[in-house]
Amino acid sequence: MKVLLFNSSSHKEGCTYTALTIIAKELNNANIETEIIQLGSENIRDCIGCGACKKLDNQCIFKDDIINEIIQKAKDADGFIFGSPVYYAHPSGRLLSVMDRLFYAGSAAFKYKPAAAVVSARRAGTTASLDAITKHFTINQMPVISSNYWNMVHGSKAEDVLKDEEGCQIMKILGKNMSWILKCIEAGKNSGINLPETEDKIYTNFIR
16 A cells, blocks of 8 residues: 655755654554655646546646646555645645646546645644645545644744644654555455445536
8 A cells, every 4th residue: 555645845854744754654654655745846837727638538738747747646546645834824836736736637546545634834824724635635535534633733944843742643643544544445445345436426506
């Protein structure tokens, strides 16, 4: 089993990365492979809603960034952790651009697989950021992994995060809960329990 963890901070080994490494350690202790994907500081396009991906076998039409590479990795992954710093009480714009395109073009690679959102902040804006990230999971029928509090750490630099004892415990428990759910899903598959049947989506609006 494998979990992909996404660091959407431009600081490669900052607060968000530190939180993700704590989760990864717990997953590794449970014999689950992990990979932390650095979204870096290179340009990443927004989704433009062109719909071309529907004709491209779950690939985005734009091939000048890492989105299609991530979709390919997601096909073979079993779970996901999306991590972000908090900017003006919202996740990084980089992460939102990535997730909008991943879940629009490559939703099939993520569907029914467990996921969690993790945020880091100096002080506030964390719960609004968690909500924005998590909505991507719930619209795609993905089990959402929790801890013993909201999945957040606090600090202005990596060493501050390590001083946040409660935050570090939250990350550890999140890792344990993710590994437990993954093993439960695996046990279910081995017992012949299949994924639920998906109905064709009904689209409506509020115009009569």
